[in-house]
Amino acid sequence: MQHFELHTYPYSFRIRTNSNVLHRRLTQLYPAEILTSVQPESFIDFAVDCHRRWNGWQRPYNFRLGAEHFRMADDHDLLPCFEWGMNWCIANFQSYYLCIHAGVLEKNGVCLIMPAPPGSGKSTLCALLMLAGWRLLSDEHCLIDPVTGNIEPCLRPISLKNNSIPVINRIFGTNTVLGVSENTFKGTVGYLPPSLSSWQRRTEQAKPCYVIFPKYQPQSSELMVARLPQTQVFMHLAVNSFNYQTMAAKGFAVMSGLVHQVEGLQLEYHHNHQVLAFLDSLP
Amino acid sequence: MTRLPMLLQVLSHSREFCTHATAADWSALIQHARAAGLLATVYQQLAAEQLLSQVPLQVQKHLLSGQHYADKQKHSLVTELLTLESVFTHAPYPCVLLKGAAYRCAGFGYARGRLFSDVDLLVPQQYLDDASRRLAAFGYVDGEMNDYDRAYYLRWSHQLPPKYNLRTGASLDLHHHIYPVVSAERLKIQPFFELSIALEGSILRTPPPSLMFVHACVHLFYQEESHKLQKDLIDLWMLFMELQSGQANLLQMAQQIGAEKAVSYGLLMLERIFAIELTAETKSWLAVQAGHPRLVIWLLETLLQPEHKWHSLAYLGWFLRGHLLKMGPATLTYHLIAKSWFQFKHKKRLAKTQQQRDLDDRPADAPAQKK
Numbered sequence: 001m002q003h004f005e006l007h008t009y010p011y012s013f014r015i016r017t018n019s020n021v022l023h024r025r026l027t028q029l030y031p032a033e034i035l036t037s038v039q040p041e042s043f044i045d046f047a048v049d050c051h052r053r054w055n056g057w058q059r060p061y062n063f064r065l066g067a068e069h070f071r072m073a074d075d076h077d078l079l080p081c082f083e084w085g086m087n088w089c090i091a092n093f094q095s096y097y098l099c100i101h102a103g104v105l106e107k108n109g110v111c112l113i114m115p116a117p118p119g120s121g122k123s124t125l126c127a128l129l130m131l132a133g134w135r136l137l138s139d140e141h142c143l144i145d146p147v148t149g150n151i152e153p154c155l156r157p158i159s160l161k162n163n164s165i166p167v168i169n170r171i172f173g174t175n176t177v178l179g180v181s182e183n184t185f186k187g188t189v190g191y192l193p194p195s196l197s198s199w200q201r202r203t204e205q206a207k208p209c210y211v212i213f214p215k216y217q218p219q220s221s222e223l224m225v226a227r228l229p230q231t232q233v234f235m236h237l238a239v240n241s242f243n244y245q246t247m248a249a250k251g252f253a254v255m256s257g258l259v260h261q262v263e264g265l266q267l268e269y270h271h272n273h274q275v276l277a278f279l280d281s282l283p
Numbered sequence: 284m285t286r287l288p289m290l291l292q293v294l295s296h297s298r299e300f301c302t303h304a305t306a307a308d309w310s311a312l313i314q315h316a317r318a319a320g321l322l323a324t325v326y327q328q329l330a331a332e333q334l335l336s337q338v339p340l341q342v343q344k345h346l347l348s349g350q351h352y353a354d355k356q357k358h359s360l361v362t363e364l365l366t367l368e369s370v371f372t373h374a375p376y377p378c379v380l381l382k383g384a385a386y387r388c389a390g391f392g393y394a395r396g397r398l399f400s401d402v403d404l405l406v407p408q409q410y411l412d413d414a415s416r417r418l419a420a421f422g423y424v425d426g427e428m429n430d431y432d433r434a435y436y437l438r439w440s441h442q443l444p445p446k447y448n449l450r451t452g453a454s455l456d457l458h459h460h461i462y463p464v465v466s467a468e469r470l471k472i473q474p475f476f477e478l479s480i481a482l483e484g485s486i487l488r489t490p491p492p493s494l495m496f497v498h499a500c501v502h503l504f505y506q507e508e509s510h511k512l513q514k515d516l517i518d519l520w521m522l523f524m525e526l527q528s529g530q531a532n533l534l535q536m537a538q539q540i541g542a543e544k545a546v547s548y549g550l551l552m553l554e555r556i557f558a559i560e561l562t563a564e565t566k567s568w569l570a571v572q573a574g575h576p577r578l579v580i581w582l583l584e585t586l587l588q589p590e591h592k593w594h595s596l597a598y599l600g601w602f603l604r605g606h607l608l609k610m611g612p613a614t615l616t617y618h619l620i621a622k623s624w625f626q627f628k629h630k631k632r633l634a635k636t637q638q639q640r641d642l643d644d645r646p647a648d649a650p651a652q653k654k
Binding site (some may be wrong): 010047247250 | 306307309310313314317318339341343347348351352355358
């Protein structure tokens with residue numbers, strides 16, 4: 001049985017697993033100050049288990065938080081299941097922060113929220129922006145601090161799927177995307193670790209400025225930008241939130257506060273570089 | 284008892300716990316409370332004792348998350364109760380809420396943090412069919428269950444097979460008694476109907492606090508399960524503090540129901556763990572009660588300490604004792620054999636289908652699915 005800890009911000013995990021490869025694979029993705037041995041005197045938010053259970057004998061790893069079962073995994077898809085498991089903990093078991101399923105990036109004080117359904121290319125765009133010098137706050141969880149109204153970073157490696165892996169590797173060199181697992185039920189999954197500056201500033205909140213809804217347009221080659229009314233931005237964000245309903249009145253208050261301080265833009269694009277150039281030009 | 288489990292410690296000795304807790308203690312507390320569904324209970328207790336300022340912010344975040352969830356459950360409960368209001372309009376018999384829903388409706392402060400998994404409703408046995416028909420008309424149907432379990436509920440138990448609301452998914456247990464009718468204990472149910480109090484402007488009723496306490500004692504000490512003992516003890520303690528009619532009235536109620544043994548165990552246990560104050564009259568009453576207080580206390584306290592060397596023995600003892608009380612030896616032997624057979628078949632099937640269920644339940648990853 002292996003024990004170790006992942007001190008990601010703002011939540012820390014303690015992991016107990018009978019896999020002797022999980023820790024090694026995680027060292028590719030997390031720096032040593034985050035992926036540590038057990039430190040008995042540190043506060044742990046989520047103590048998770050990743051080993052076989054009596055009634056799960058067909059597959060060797062069962063991701064669990066307390067008595068709650070998340071999913072079973074084999075050696076070949078253990079890393080993605082583990083990463084999804086951590087996402088599941090944050091999405092389901094915390095409602096201190098209003099949590100929106102969205103990527104968050106920041107450059108020179110301009111902070112973008114990119115909500116999008118899975119498979120829409122959100123992660124690829126996040127990766128391209130980060131590699132172009134934007135600071136990544138999160139690729140998955142946009143956490144709104146209910147006190148400051150700012151975005152709390154929730155920094156972890158960007159999860160890339162299928163075609164986006166060769167796209168990134170082609171532009172930035174092979175082995176940019178690490179920990180690639182094939183034949184998971186989402187296809188091939190790999191991870192792009194955050195840039196050094198993103199890691200260094202992983203506890204620094206950012207003030208949200210724009211909510212960007214990117215949409216790939218196969219025909220037109222012009223970049224189309226449309227401003228969205230606040231009500232639409234509100235609804236899009238609420239639908240993409242994990243805990244808006246659980247937070248009830250407080251969720252509404254935090255969401256209203258957020259929508260009042262951002263501008264919503266829909267981008268229809270044909271080439272990635274159009275988006276990058278446009279976002280760089282935002283005041 | 285050598286060392287209280289952490290959850291009971293933080294509730295019974297809040298100030299001491301908050302002053303001395305290390306980061307490791309706080310971590311363990313959050314994990315235990317989350318697993319037991321008691322984050323919000325801890326939050327309410329620390330707030331009531333004005334100790335939240337001593338709780339590290341990172342810990343508060345989790346307690347508050349638990350409170351948000353409990354608040355959301357309250358909204359669902361209100362929706363469900365409004366439906367029941369229509370279901371039982373002009374019903375010519377008393378409809379009495381039990382347990383969590385009753386604690387909430389009675390306005391008990393601590394119930395603000397208490398989670399519950401279903402609504403428990405008690406009606407007189409001769410009106411069970413009418414109540415079932417009314418519920419069915421509003422979309423409450425029986426859940427999936429094998430024939431043996433269904434027969435078990437109908438023949439021996441104190442409730443019908445659990446129902447759920449097709450529209451909202453909420454579950455509802457329709458009771459005609461608080462304890463299996465097959466049991467030799469022969470508890471009386473009539474006082475629950477006669478003494479229940481109508482909620483203002485509602486068809487629904489709640490038992491007086493003293494009867495809630497008696498029911499909680501029966502639930503705790505006549506059960507065979509042991510995974511919710513901490514929550515049950517906390518319920519008991521919180522209910523004790525809501526008793527306004529005094530201990531003499533409580534003892535009288537215990538007698539009326541015929542649950543003196545359970546109530547005496549309950550009071551003894553609360554005195555040991557939460558140091559409640561018992562009157563001289565109660566103490567002399569306790570001294571003459573039948574039952575096996577020393578054995579029951581040993582079982583319970585051993586079960587509360589998972590590291591105890593006799594834990595497994597206590598587990599088995601508690602399991603057999605609970606079942607024997609519910610059924611008597613002949614019925615129990617039959618039930619254990621039949622149940623083991625069905626469980627064996629069920630688990631074999633479960634093991635085969637668990638992997639498929641993972642895929643069926645979560646075609647995309649769970650966070651995305653949750654929307």
